[in-house]
Amino acid sequence: MSLINTQVQPFKATAYQAGKFFDVTEQSLMGKWSVLVFYPADFTFVCPTELEDLADAYPEFSKLGVEIYGVSTDTHFSHKAWADTSPAIKKVQYPLIGDPTGRLTRNFEVMIEEAGLALRGTFVINPEGEIKLCEIHDNGIGRDAHELLRKVKAAQYTYSHPGEVCPAKWKEGDATLKPSLDLVGKI
Template identity: 40%
Template sequence: MLTIGDQCPEFQLKAAVSLEAGKEFTDISHESYEGKWKVLFFWPMDFTFICPTEIAEFGRREEDFADRDTQILGISTDTHFVHLAWRKDHEDLRDLPYPMLADTKRELSEALGILHKEEGVALRATFIVDPEGIIRWVSVNDLSVGRNVDEVLRVLDGLQTDELCPCNWQKGEATLGVA
């Protein structure tokens, strides 16, 4: 699995971005959102149980990420057509403010090293990538446990201070000085 300090792999993926006819899909690459921080979060499969709780929560918190000059990219190994169908079908996903990328060939998931060994789907992984494309934080959960969006924001805040942040540090609190 790629980790802290590694370059995020290059990718070009189809994404479901809208329910509006003719504007449902777009292509998104590693060069999209240049100069921004990115949060890439992967879920195993569409039309499941834990995944929509996470996807919806990232959607509800999108403005918090935007305030930090950060683009959310939600990704699974389902197709962009399946993403669109799920958005149409699930009330909490209809108005998502960020793209749902389709890693159908599993190229990005494989390059990151986050494919489940038996199931062949993406693990519940989250990557924070800085504006230079360097992975700065990685978290991977078991398929049965959802992630904590507040923790993703807390770590993003800490990384953006470019200072030393102690245990349980929260935005606005003092950072540590080097003695």
């Protein structure tokens, strides 16, 4: 079964952000757009490149009212130590959630059980707590923050414009489609 259009399952985890630890639950995601970005582990190779790319684009996500959460099966203490030692992770201003029990990682079906690590999973969640985008990558394939930003904008557009859909390569300001019998076979 797909996670698309399902409600985020209950969870409670501790996050690190800007020198502080705090709890995050499914309720923390309500009332705003959220992006959960699962990654295998702190102190690795591809992960800091992705988190730094998201850090560079974070102001653009913030302008859209979107909160980003990085998630791994490391502890929140490990996240702090990584931020203290890595120039790339020092740039991260969004919360990094520790999931050492794997509950959140399993809830989103990205746990690699034999390794205790997460696959590269990206989830866009609307203000009602429904999952609207789910992408899962092999751990050798890094993600692109600007492509994610485009998809978030498309999700927000279709959310606020019921009955319209965004075609391939849609960018903010481009034409959308209104599905109807008149379009069948004409696109």
